[in-house]
Amino acid sequence: MSYFDAASAAPLHPMARQALLASLDEGWADPARLYREGRRARMLLDASREAAAEAVGCRPDELVFTPSGTRAVHSGVAGALAGRRRAGRHLIVSAVEHSSVLHSAEVFEAEGGTVTQVPVLRSGAVTVESYAGALRPDTALACLQSANHEVGTEQPVAEVAEACREAGVPLFVDAAQSLGWGPVEGNWSLLAASAHKWGGPSGVGLLVVRKGVRFAPRGPSDERESGRAAGFENIPAIVAAVASLRAVRAEGAAEAERLRELTGRIRAGVARSVPDVEVVGDAERRLPGIVTFSCLYVDGETLLHELDREGFSVSSGSSCTSSTLTPSHVLTAMGVLSEGNVRVSLPPGTAEEDVERFLAVLPGAVAGVREKLGAPTPTVVTRADELVVDSLGKLCPIPVIELAKVIGQVPVGGTVRVLSDDEAARLDIPAWCQMRGQEYVGEEPADRGSAHLVRRLL
Amino acid sequence: MSYFDAASAAPLHPMARQALLASLDEGWADPARLYREGRRARMLLDASREAAAEAVGCRPDELVFTPSGTRAVHSGVAGALAGRRRAGRHLIVSAVEHSSVLHSAEVFEAEGGTVTQVPVLRSGAVTVESYAGALRPDTALACLQSANHEVGTEQPVAEVAEACREAGVPLFVDAAQSLGWGPVEGNWSLLAASAHKWGGPSGVGLLVVRKGVRFAPRGPSDERESGRAAGFENIPAIVAAVASLRAVRAEGAAEAERLRELTGRIRAGVARSVPDVEVVGDAERRLPGIVTFSCLYVDGETLLHELDREGFSVSSGSSCTSSTLTPSHVLTAMGVLSEGNVRVSLPPGTAEEDVERFLAVLPGAVAGVREKLGAPTPTVVTRADELVVDSLGKLCPIPVIELAKVIGQVPVGGTVRVLSDDEAARLDIPAWCQMRGQEYVGEEPADRGSAHLVRRLL
Missing domain, CATH: 3.30.110.40 (TusA-like domain)
Structure with a gap:
């Protein structure tokens, strides 16, 4: 089996597994308690926070752990908007943000806020000019992902952060897809990430709010995680998340280069060996492990089934694999072909042979689906x-x-x-x-x- | 070391550990995906939901998994209030609910709702009459815990549920402290619980919403967990949570009897051997493992330190161990002594010898603290x-x-x-x-x- 859907969830990194096992016995107690089990849990939590902050490039007291990346985004966007309520009720997002950001924007709109969606180029990237052009005197918050989860295109975060800073608007960065590869550059104000995207366990997100950024947590809160993430801390999972982040970072530079070469090989190979295909996303400014393409005259769901039978786990942004009957909002915003869409996202450690076998299998799989669909006589x-x-x-x-x-x-x-x-x-x-x-x-x-x-x- | 604070968090049950390890390799993928790893994750999630529903006594499609018990309460209360918005904007809670319920009530009040706190007897229990008397034509929701987390007193949930049903008001039950011992009886409408209270891992709560109960999730949501708990499902932890719930239930009846005898022994022993002590909470209608008492002329924090040095981990509702300088709202509502307060909550499997040693050590620890504090000359x-x-x-x-x-x-x-x-x-x-x-x-x-x-x- 070749699991090529790391952008959805990466298999548990061996270091995460080891840290999880070790901390199950040490980290289960309430870190707010003064007795020995509580103090041990608190030490693990504090040490994890310091290590995570170092990896992110922030102060430990700027970082809290949340139950997921989605919750980090929901809490972060809502808290930043509430904290800047006096500045105005305008929110900027890119058109290709993760659904957690767009859902947050929908809720804000339903509550009377105004949202501007910044369009993207056909590559999937915003331009600094169009993003900066969306800034208004009443803009409370701007959101931009570090890199896109469906096509891998990197966004000009540092430049957009600069434009936002000049306008006095905080920039929220969804770094879910990139944090495992390195810190997000630039003067961003808030950041969210998700451990299971870099090989950590499920159940851990990060929310960073820079000192000086106005922030007012929404909804009921408690005394945990600076009042920004209610509920009992999941310390064994937090320890495992941070241990695996350090591990993937240590392996990161070499592995990034290797995966970039493999995805480059897929980009070229698919374009060469599959007729009527569009490889989408920026060819240069992209994440190491993601490559996405769309095949004309192909039903995405059938193609995924074919590939699954051949032992490849990939995902698709085609309408025919979603429950909503609409193509992925990312492909829509890019204006690229959505039918027969396949996203390959290689986890670290992917073997070269598996990629070669994928390239060998794909043309036949696509041809097979096209043959099945070829028959209908149009009226x-x-x-x-x-x-x-x-x-x-x-x-x-x-x-x-x-x-x-x-x-x-x-x-x-x-x-x-x-x-x-x-x-x-x-x-x-x-x-x-x-x-x-x-x-x-x-x-x-x-x-x-x-x-x-x-x-x-x- | 004797860990006597199971009501805060129970150590991981061996069955939870085993199930967690087994499912780390099987349950990490996205259950929404169609490929093999996703289907495996989905099967684990579905099977866990069925088993959890059986233990709760509800239908699988009435139960969702949340990232914690606190989140289950926050989402459950907010969703039920929003779903019944047309019925009215009045909420009933008991005065001794968990802080997660009271925090939810505070948010509701801040948004313009009205909250009635039903007082409790000196035992910590509400009376059915006073609870029923709080019901109004505009009551949207009523909340009552199954048993109190600080003093162990059981609440008359089935009778209150009946009164609520007659008034057409849904009853939300916080079952965090009792679900490990058995299902909550009666015709309740919503229920929340927390896995780490019964020996499951951190990071898993349950929210049950009975069919026919109006419910409108608040805040941004996604397609996961019926739109009631956003964010990537933590399947290994869910599997472990449900496996341990089944395990503690299987051992439950015998263990409940054993712990009840041990806590009964502490109730009697403390009253006999410590002068100027008040044992609080209902002597009969109580959870098996919890016993709470307060000692006159004693500083709770110093006593906890003394007990910690002797190897006992317990907690306290005294003001001197909290960051707020106010005594626990539970003790306040009961009108009992709060100084020198100690909660002993025995985890399943607690050895009789440890309880005997606690009873042997306690009088000296209390006397020691009193001696230290005895000196001040009042003006x-x-x-x-x-x-x-x-x-x-x-x-x-x-x-x-x-x-x-x-x-x-x-x-x-x-x-x-x-x-x-x-x-x-x-x-x-x-x-x-x-x-x-x-x-x-x-x-x-x-x-x-x-x-x-x-x-x-x-």
Whole structure:
């Protein structure tokens, strides 16, 4: 089995396992108590906090442990917004933040706040200019991830932090995907991370609030973790989380280089050996272990099943693998193809042979899925130099497959009108046009769903 | 070492440890994923939910796992209040609930809600009549613990649940202290519990919301745990929590009887061998493992240190061991002595010899602390048949010690006026009067602090 979904959760690092076992007997008591078991627990907690702060590059009293990265984000965003309530009720996020940030923004909006989503380039990165342009006098908080969880693209955090600092706005950085590789550079104000992304156990997040940043915890709190993370501290897991962070950091530089070469090999190999594929995300400014690509005319869920049968565990941002029937908001914001989407995220230690075997298996798996899907005969009604393809009720990737089948039947300059009520078509038909050198004219409302107009150029 | 603070946190049950180790390798992946590691994690999570539901006595789809008991309470209370917003904005809690419930109530009050605190008898229990009397047409939610965490007194949950049901009000039960011993009887609507109280690992709470109970989760949520507990599930800890719950339940009946005998022995032994002691909490309707007593003229923190040196880990609700300088709200609500307070909570498996050794050591430890504190000479000003004791600036237990020293200097029928600015005096001077058969006349405002009037009867 090759587990290639480290961006969801990394297997437990051996050092985390060892530290967890050792601290189960030492760290179970209440660190607020004065007796010996409590003092031992407190010592473990204090030592972990110091080590974590060193790895993050902050003071120990700026860092608290939360029950997860998600909770760190929820508490951090809400606390920073409440602390800056007097400054205003405007929040900035990038369009490709993790759902925990976007959910926090939704709650803020529901409570009367205003949210600006900064768009990204096709690479998945914001530009410093567009981010800085979103800053307003009433901006209470700005959020930017250190690197994207779906496509691996790194964000210009240090430069955006500088722009925020000049505007007097604190920057919250979701560092979940990058903290295992190194500290986040720049003058950020708040930071969140999640241990199970770097090989620590589940149940541990980090929330850092720099001294001087106004912060007012929301909801009921208690005396634990400076009033910023209520509930009994999970000390054995905290000890394990920090031990594994130090371990992955120690191995980090060499392993980053090795994984970067392997993902580079996948980027090139996929583009070479799979027809009609789009490798997405920034080719240079990217995390070492993540590579993402989308395959035309492929159903993401079926492809994942095929790959699973071949022994590869990967994930997908395609609409057909989600419960919402919409493509990933990240791919949508980037404006790239979402159908047949595959994210490969290599855990540290991934063997070269496994990557080679993946590259050997993938073309056949994609071809197999395409063959299965190849059959549907589109309903076509000819109207002069326009064809109408009725794909109503059909889901990704069928509308694009039907479009591709008929485009040759109209003369160059003619149009194909694709009727579709699938959300993914809105993203995938323009993406197909870009890949094929055809013109996407636009979307028009229709009786049901939308009509997508495509002009044949080639 | 004898660890007698199981009500704070129980050491990890061997079954929890075993299950945790086994599931570290099987349960680390994302249970929302479709590949093999995800499916394995999902199976572990589903099986754990079924087993937990069976132990609680609910349906699996009524139970979610939270990152702690505190989070289960915070989410449960907030969600139930939001779900019943249309019914009204009134919340009932008992005066002796866990701080997580009271903190939730404070937040609700800050948001414009109204809270009724139902008082308790000197035993620590509410009466069904007083609880039922607090129900109003606009009551959105009622909260009652199954048993008290500081004194072990069991609450009449089934009867209160019945009264709530008749009024159409859901009852939220904090079962943190009792769930390891057995399911909570009665027609409650919501329930919360915490794994590390029954020997499970830290990082796992349970929240049960009965079908048909209106519930609207507050704050940002995600697709995990039915939208009621955001963040990556901590599956190894969940598996361990449920395995240990089943294990302690299997041993429960016999162990409960054994511990009840041991705590009964402490209740009797302390009352017999320590002078000027008040054993608090209901002598009959109580948890098997908890016994709490308060010692006149004793500083709780010093006594805890003495006991720690003798190898006993216990906790205290005295003001002198807390950071807030106020006695525990539980002892305050019960109206019992708070000075020199000691809570002994025996973990399952406690050896009889350890309890006997505790009883042998305690009288000397208490006497030692009293001797150290015995010296202060109170400032006394005589005014006819009244003495004024100036205890301003002195903390528990000094004001009571000074009162006890001078009471013999006024004639029977005369009064002593104790000037004190210590919060604990408000509780401890009346308690002393009750223990000594003297009359507590009342409290009057003074230039600084209060004047407590005591009339000598004996």
